[in-house]
Amino acid sequence: MNDSINRDTIRAAYSRIRSRVRRTPVLHTAAGDFGLSRPLTLKLECLQHAGSFKPRGVFNNLLSRDIPPAGLAAASGGNHGAAVAYGASRLARQAKVFVPETASAAKVERIRELGADLHVEGSEYADAAALCAAYVAETGAMELHPYDSPQTIAGQGTLALEWDEQTFGLDTVLIAVGGGGLIAGAASWFGDKVKVVGVEPEGAATLHAARAAGEPVDIEVNSIAADSLGARRAGDLVFDICREGVAEVVLVSDKAIRTAQQALWRDLRLAIEPGAAAALSALMSGAYRPEPAERIGVLVCGGNVDLATLENHS
Numbered sequence: 001m002n003d004s005i006n007r008d009t010i011r012a013a014y015s016r017i018r019s020r021v022r023r024t025p026v027l028h029t030a031a032g033d034f035g036l037s038r039p040l041t042l043k044l045e046c047l048q049h050a051g052s053f054k055p056r057g058v059f060n061n062l063l064s065r066d067i068p069p070a071g072l073a074a075a076s077g078g079n080h081g082a083a084v085a086y087g088a089s090r091l092a093r094q095a096k097v098f099v100p101e102t103a104s105a106a107k108v109e110r111i112r113e114l115g116a117d118l119h120v121e122g123s124e125y126a127d128a129a130a131l132c133a134a135y136v137a138e139t140g141a142m143e144l145h146p147y148d149s150p151q152t153i154a155g156q157g158t159l160a161l162e163w164d165e166q167t168f169g170l171d172t173v174l175i176a177v178g179g180g181g182l183i184a185g186a187a188s189w190f191g192d193k194v195k196v197v198g199v200e201p202e203g204a205a206t207l208h209a210a211r212a213a214g215e216p217v218d219i220e221v222n223s224i225a226a227d228s229l230g231a232r233r234a235g236d237l238v239f240d241i242c243r244e245g246v247a248e249v250v251l252v253s254d255k256a257i258r259t260a261q262q263a264l265w266r267d268l269r270l271a272i273e274p275g276a277a278a279a280l281s282a283l284m285s286g287a288y289r290p291e292p293a294e295r296i297g298v299l300v301c302g303g304n305v306d307l308a309t310l311e312n313h314s
Contacts, residue, residue, distance in 0.1 A: 004150055005188045005241065010157035017059040017155060020090065022048050024159075026166045027268070034263050034284055040296050041167045042280075045159060046272050046303030051110060052228075053159055053182055053301050054083030054146070060155030061144050062087050070141040071095055075132035077125050077178070077227045078107025079302050080146035085116035096135060098128040104227050104273070106306040124221060126232045147181030148235025157185030163297065170194050173297040174288060176278040177207045177249065179231035180238035182301065187245025194297075198242070198249035199282045201225050201257060207242060208249040210234040224254045228275030228302055252278055256285035264300070265310055273305040 027042045034040075045053040058080075062072075071094035074084040081097035088095035097116045099108060100123060111118050122128050136143045145152055159182070163173070172195040175183045180198075187196045198207050203223035210216045216234040223229065234242075257274050260281035264270040279298045282288040290296055 005154050005157065005185070007189060007191075009150075009154045010161055010185065010189050013060045013154040014158040014161055016063045017056060017158065020059045020063075021055050021158070023162055024048055026163065033267065034280065036283055038290070038296065040283070040298050041170065043159070043163045043297060043299050044270070046270060046276055046300050050079075050082040050086040050114065051302060051304040052079040052083065053156060054079050055086055056158050057152035057155035057181060058083040058087040058144060061149070061151040062091055062093075064151055065142065067093055068140050068142055070139040072144055073132050073136050073139075073141040074098070074144045074146065075125065075129040076103075076146055077230050078103045078111070079228055079304055080144075081116065081118075082107060082110045082114060082304065084144055085111050085114035089115045096141065098132040098135070100124050100128045102227060104304070104306065107227060107304045110304055124226075124232065125230055147179030147184075147231065148237050150237065152181050153185045153188065153237065153241070155185070156182045157189045159299075160186040160189035164189065167297060169295055170297045171295045172197060172290065173299065174199055174279040174282055175299045176200070176229055176275055176301055178204075178229040178275065180207050180234050180242055183207070183246060184238045184241040187241055191245070195247045196245060197282075197288060198246050199278045199288070200249060200251055201229055201278060202251045202253055204229050204231075205251055206231050206234045207239070207246070208251060210239050211243070211249060215239065225257055225273075225275040225278060228273055229278065250282050250287040252281045252285055252287050256281040256287070260284050261310070270300065270303070271305055271307055271310055272300055272303045276300050276302040
């Protein structure tokens, strides 16, 4: 595993950002909930500022790097852009955010509400990333990578630090994977203490494909969770960490994701986006089958969803 991101760097990141982020709660479910035979511990990062875990990595960047006069720039499927807009507004900096046309209306509106200069163009995240790179080259703005930078990964790792403090004795945590910054941060914190399992949509199997190939590879993305889990290629640093730090990656169908999303709304009144339901869907669908006494934690990573859409699918 990459030694540049470890418990010490994650502790330092948490000290840096803790006054800027919420210490999100955990919820202990009972056996029988969601049709499962075991209790679970849910980490509700959907309650974080800007609606997802992303402000952790954003603030760790903003508070540890020099911000140039041209301000900030970011490419995003939606959640990272909202976090950049939120961080920039709190630190009185300007930010330009690039998102593809596939970004959900709820996330686009969230970015606008938070005050960023929003640019919507391209059919997928990779197109937005190319536009962002060109803008950075032209203006000298500081690019905030959504997943493949040490500052971002260490910032996301603070979620695992919190979770560890809040819950005693987890054996396994299930975490949805997009570009992989969050799971890389979690793996860097948990190490050998807790098994880290990645969950990806069948139509956005970025890390799964990289592990099969032995290196990051480009994939085709087609999933209802693409606006949060739709990176076309795993990051090099992410892969370096996850190659050893992630025990396995399981794949779930869009149908299973939607079923879990509806269950969280129906049973807990948690309004979450499809990507945030992926981890729970791995248990509900049987894509991940725990041992009988295995103590499971599930990350609920984002809540930027259009409520009308959620109700229509219930």
